Amino acid sequence: MDESTRRTFLKDLSLGAAAFSVAGDQEKQSAMPGRPSSGDVETKVAAPANVTAIAAHPGDAFFAMGASVALSVHLGGQGVLLSLSLGEKGSSTIEPARYGALQREAAQSAARHLGAQAEFLSYRDGEIPASDEAKLAVCDLIRQYKPAVILTHWRGSWHKDHLACYEIVTDAIFYAGLPTLIRELPAHNVPKLYFADNWEDATGFAPDTYLDITQIFDGWLEACALFPMWRGENGFRYDDYYRSLAVQRGCLSGFAHAVALMSPPEQLVRHLQRL
Numbered sequence: 074m075d076e077s078t079r080r081t082f083l084k085d086l087s088l089g090a091a092a093f094s095v096a097g098d099q100e101k102q103s104a105m106p107g108r109p110s111s112g113d114v115e116t117k118v119a120a121p122a123n124v125t126a127i128a129a130h131p132g133d134a135f136f137a138m139g140a141s142v143a144l145s146v147h148l149g150g151q152g153v154l155l156s157l158s159l160g161e162k163g164s165s166t167i168e169p170a171r172y173g174a175l176q177r178e179a180a181q182s183a184a185r186h187l188g189a190q191a192e193f194l195s196y197r198d199g200e201i202p203a204s205d206e207a208k209l210a211v212c213d214l215i216r217q218y219k220p221a222v223i224l225t226h227w228r229g230s231w232h233k234d235h236l237a238c239y240e241i242v243t244d245a246i247f248y249a250g251l252p253t254l255i256r257e258l259p260a261h262n263v264p265k266l267y268f269a270d271n272w273e274d275a276t277g278f279a280p281d282t283y284l285d286i287t288q289i290f291d292g293w294l295e296a297c298a299l300f301p302m303w304r305g306e307n308g309f310r311y312d313d314y315y316r317s318l319a320v321q322r323g324c325l326s327g328f329a330h331a332v333a334l335m336s337p338p339e340q341l342v343r344h345l346q347r348l
């Protein structure tokens with residue numbers, strides 16, 4: 074491929090690239106409460122977005138979603154990383170109560186390193202229920218933090234907690250946006266939802282958005298390294314996987330380092346009056 078062809082190739086690929094930002098006055102709000110906006114609005118403008126990552130386990134929040142959150146914080150937004158459980162059963166050598174405490178400490182330190190906030194719900198690892206109680210608990214946190222962007226698991230996962238998290242979050246977004254669903258805090262509509270690139274959620278994962286994380290790549294790796302499991306102690310080489318995935322996604326998008334994200338289909342629908 075010659076240089077001009079290569080540039081065109083990368084330019085075409087980067088059409089799907091995004092920086093999380095809140096669009097200005099031209100942002101069209103969702104017509105129905107609780108529903109995400111359709112994808113015909115470009116996010117070119119204005120203030121950095123508040124981004125909330127919602128994951129089954131702290132490792133998912135920081136390794137698969139944390140770079141996106143870190144970038145928003147770097148750009149001036151607010152970042153929250155919510156774990157529905159502590160992932161306390163993830164070690165074969167450390168008993169769950171102790172390991173859960175280590176996971177909580179690591180998540181809090183990593184969040185501080187990124188300038189973000191760590192939040193936790195107290196569901197048991199491996200037993201996260203896709204219940205209305207859980208959906209309303211997440212709804213309340215969405216109303217509290219008012220994110221413009223939520224990141225969560227894609228449903229194509231072999232891990233039951235990840236699938237439960239997908240169901241909890243998609244319904245929690247619906248609940249959070251319903252003004253007639255009365256909770257302590259008023260309704261908040263979440264304009265954008267993205268599914269994260271996670272080695273355990275790879276079935277049918279089809280990225281449509283690439284985010285340039287080059288600016289925060291080193292800081293994000295430092296935050297991830299605060300988790301013992303990052304080094305592969307639990308059997309999976311997280312450091313190798315997510316570090317090289319960022320390079321690979323960067324190759325595909327024309328950035329040095331990138332994360333790939335997937336949108337819900339309705340978010341990609343375009344409403345045009347001419348082609």
Ligand SMILES: [Zn+2]
Pocket residue numbers: 129130132133232235
């Ligand atoms: Zn997990």
